[in-house]
Every structure is written in structure tokens, then in C-alpha cells.
Amino acid sequence: MTDARPQAISTPLTRAGRFLVLTVRPGGEGAVRGLLPELAGLRRAVGFRVPDRRLSCVTGIGSALWDRLFSGPRPAELHPFRELHGPRHTAPATPGDLLFHLRAERADVCFELAGQIMARLGDAVRVADDTVGFEYFDRRDLLGFADGTENPEEAEADAATLIGAEDADFAGGSYVIVQKYLHDLTAWQELGTDAQERVIGRTKLADIELPDELKPADSHVALTSLDPAPDGTEREILRANMPFGSYGDGEFGTYFIGYCRTPAVTEEMLRNMFLGHGTATHDRILDFSTAVTGGLFFVPSADLLDDPPPAAGRPEAAASTAVVPGGVPPAPGAPATDGEQAAAPPSSPADGSLGIGSLRRSPHP
Numbered sequence: 001m002t003d004a005r006p007q008a009i010s011t012p013l014t015r016a017g018r019f020l021v022l023t024v025r026p027g028g029e030g031a032v033r034g035l036l037p038e039l040a041g042l043r044r045a046v047g048f049r050v051p052d053r054r055l056s057c058v059t060g061i062g063s064a065l066w067d068r069l070f071s072g073p074r075p076a077e078l079h080p081f082r083e084l085h086g087p088r089h090t091a092p093a094t095p096g097d098l099l100f101h102l103r104a105e106r107a108d109v110c111f112e113l114a115g116q117i118m119a120r121l122g123d124a125v126r127v128a129d130d131t132v133g134f135e136y137f138d139r140r141d142l143l144g145f146a147d148g149t150e151n152p153e154e155a156e157a158d159a160a161t162l163i164g165a166e167d168a169d170f171a172g173g174s175y176v177i178v179q180k181y182l183h184d185l186t187a188w189q190e191l192g193t194d195a196q197e198r199v200i201g202r203t204k205l206a207d208i209e210l211p212d213e214l215k216p217a218d219s220h221v222a223l224t225s226l227d228p229a230p231d232g233t234e235r236e237i238l239r240a241n242m243p244f245g246s247y248g249d250g251e252f253g254t255y256f257i258g259y260c261r262t263p264a265v266t267e268e269m270l271r272n273m274f275l276g277h278g279t280a281t282h283d284r285i286l287d288f289s290t291a292v293t294g295g296l297f298f299v300p301s302a303d304l305l306d307d308p309p310p311a312a313g314r315p316e317a318a319a320s321t322a323v324v325p326g327g328v329p330p331a332p333g334a335p336a337t338d339g340e341q342a343a344a345p346p347s348s349p350a351d352g353s354l355g356i357g358s359l360r361r362s363p364h365p
């Protein structure tokens with residue numbers, strides 16, 4: 001393993017959470033670079049007086065933004081979220097340059113830290129998504145099932161999530177994939193408990209995995225539990241999903257967040273879910289849950305966040321006048337605007353260029 005201090009990835013599940021996804025305007029790169037080494041201090045300032053609230057913050061950086069911020073080597077597997085179009089269901093890629101995964105025992109400190117971050121970034125960013133999650137009874141999602149049971153723990157969680165010698169420049173870092181899912185709770189409740197258990201692959205009340213002979217091939221658990229690698233290494237992710245909901249908007253869902261030392265593991269789970277595997281055409285959970293966002297971020301080690309790589313040369317100079325309060329769009333020919341995860345090329349250049357292939361703006365989710 002590595003000596004680099006990781007961010008607070010492997011944190012026990014908390015009662016409150018906030019998932020803040022931002023896009024960075026052209027010219028906002030300097031503000032972001034300035035914030036990164038301040039984040040640990042900000043978290044301490046908000047959390048120190050109320051240690052029982054266990055405030056933590058994990059910061060993730062999207063592929064296109066990485067190239068706008070830094071020169072030099074880039075994390076080996078950092079790329080935009082890859083959309084999936086299955087026979088029935090789609091996993092969309094949506095805008096996002098920065099992810100702040102805030103967790104605590106109470107929502108107030110998450111709110112306060114999000115506010116401190118936003119105050120520092122000001123006009124440099126736009127909010128793509130701000131989802132407030134909560135613990136629901138005994139760690140259940142809004143489908144009524146305990147969520148997070150099979151997460152790896154302690155040393156196993158670190159082995160699953162933290163980059164090691166395979167990418168030594170970025171050891172202690174991680175990759176995180178997020179997706180916001182909306183549930184059709186009416187259709188779900190009409191199913192009845194037995195059928196729901198066959199969708200998930202576990203019992204509802206006692207949270208016990210169904211035996212293989214009763215677990216359908218298209219159940220969620222069947223499609224997301226991967227066999228170990230040929231060398232025996234487990235292929236696991238660490239999830240910190242949270243329910244969210246609004247009666248006003250009629251939106252109820254699960255915010256999926258999965259950490260792994262390689263995005264390939266989470267991506268294989270996603271392919272199984274959306275494109276199918278074996279006899280399963282898709283994960284049955286998707287017939288009741290629609291993915292409305294998708295993003296992939298690199299999570300630097302805490303040490304790298306404190307002391308980030310050197311600034312990229314060109315974008316800063318090229319875009320230094322482009323932050324316009326009030327959001328006036330840049331002139332034609334100006335650098336791309338926001339974290340267009342889907343539109344960026346699969347492997348952005350590491351030469352300090354923007355590495356974004358499109359000027360198209362997508363509507364926010």
C-alpha cells in the first residue's frame with residue numbers, strides 16, 4: 001500500500017450527506033486551484049467545534065477539468081463518464097467538473113461547509129447538482145432495502161479503493177462514480193415484497209442474500225457482485241449511497257456513489273446493469289429506477305490536494321478574462337464552458353490544452 005494520506009473515503013456511513021457537483025467556468029481554474037489546498041482547513045474550521053458530527057469532505061476532479069488545472073502526469077485511468085445505452089435503459093453522462101461528497105451526523109455542518117466552498121469559488125463555478133441525502137430508518141433506501149451491507153470494511157475497503165503502485169504518482173488516490181437515480185415508488189410498491197426481493201436479490205426485512213437457486217440472474221445483487229480477478233484479487237467497490245426526496249418536486253431516489261482504485265470495476269458493474277450479462281438483459285432495479293446523472297471523478301490523496309501539481313499553462317492565460325458574473329456566455333471560439341463529461345474525448349491530452357471536444361452546453365439534469 002502507499003504512504004500518501006487518502007481523503008476520508010472509507011468513512012462509516014453517516015446520518016446526513018450532501019452531493020455537490022459543480023462545473024467550472026472558463027477562467028475559474030485559478031479559483032479552484034486556490035481552493036484545493038484550503039479544503040482541509042475549511043473542513044476543520046466547520047467541524048472542529050462539533051466533533052460529534054463527524055464532518056468529512058471528499059473532493060473529486062473530472063477529466064476535462066484536470067487538464068485545465070494541471071500540467072504534468074495525469075491519473076492513468078481518468079476519463080469522462082462513459083454513457084451506456086442498453087436495450088431498455090440508459091446511463092447518461094451529465095456535466096460535472098468537481099464533486100464534493102460531504103458527510104456528517106447532521107445536515108447543518110454539510111450545509112455550512114458547502115456554503116464555505118461556494119463562497120470561495122463564487123462566479124468561478126455553476127451548480128450542476130446539489131442533492132441532500134439522509135439516513136432512512138435502519139440504513140434503507142427508499143425502496144425499503146438496507147443499502148451498503150456488502151461493502152468491504154477496514155483493510156479490505158482500503159485495498160478496494162486506494163490506488164497503489166500501479167499508478168505511483170497518484171498513490172493514495174481513488175476514482176469515484178456518481179449517479180442520481182429517481183424511483184418509481186408507485187410501481188415498486190405494487191410489486192409486493194416477494195417480487196421486490198427477487199429484484200434486489202436479498203430479503204427485505206432481515207437483509208439476507210437469497211440462495212443462488214432463488215436469486216434471479218437479473219437481480220441487482222447477481223449483476224453487481226463480480227468474480228475475483230484471475231490472480232484472486234477481489235473486485236469490489238465502496239458505496240456510500242443515500243436516499244433523497246422532495247414531495248414538492250415529486251422526486252424520490254437513491255444517490256449512488258461508488259469508490260474504487262480503478263473505474264474499470266464500477267464500469268463493469270454498470271455494463272452488467274445496463275447492457276445485461278449472461279441470460280439477463282438488464283438489472284431489474286432499473287425498471288423502477290432511472291439514472292438522471294452520471295459522472296466520474298479522480299479523488300486525489302489528501303497530500304496531493306494539499307500540494308497540487310503545477311498549474312496548466314495555456315488555459316489560465318487564454319481564459320483569464322472569461323469569468324463573467326451573471327453567466328454571460330463566452331464569445332464564439334472561446335474555450336469550452338462546463339464539465340461536458342460526455343463530449344470530452346475519451347483520453348484528453350495531457351499537454352495543458354482544454355481537452356474538451358465540444359462547445360455545446362447541456363441542460364442541467
Ligand code: HEM
Binds near residue numbers: 141143181258289
Ligand atoms: C437505484 C440505485 C441503486 C440502489 C437502490 C441500490 C441498492 C442496493 C441494495 C439494496 C443492495 C443490497 C445490499 C448491499 O449489499 O448493499 C445493493 C448491493 C450492491 N450494489 Fe446497489 N444499488 C443501486 C445502484 C448500484 C450501482 C449503480 C452499482 C454499481 C455500479 C451498485 C453496486 C452494488 C454492489 C457492488 C452491491 C453488492 C453486491 C454483493 O456483493 O452482494 N448499485 N445495492
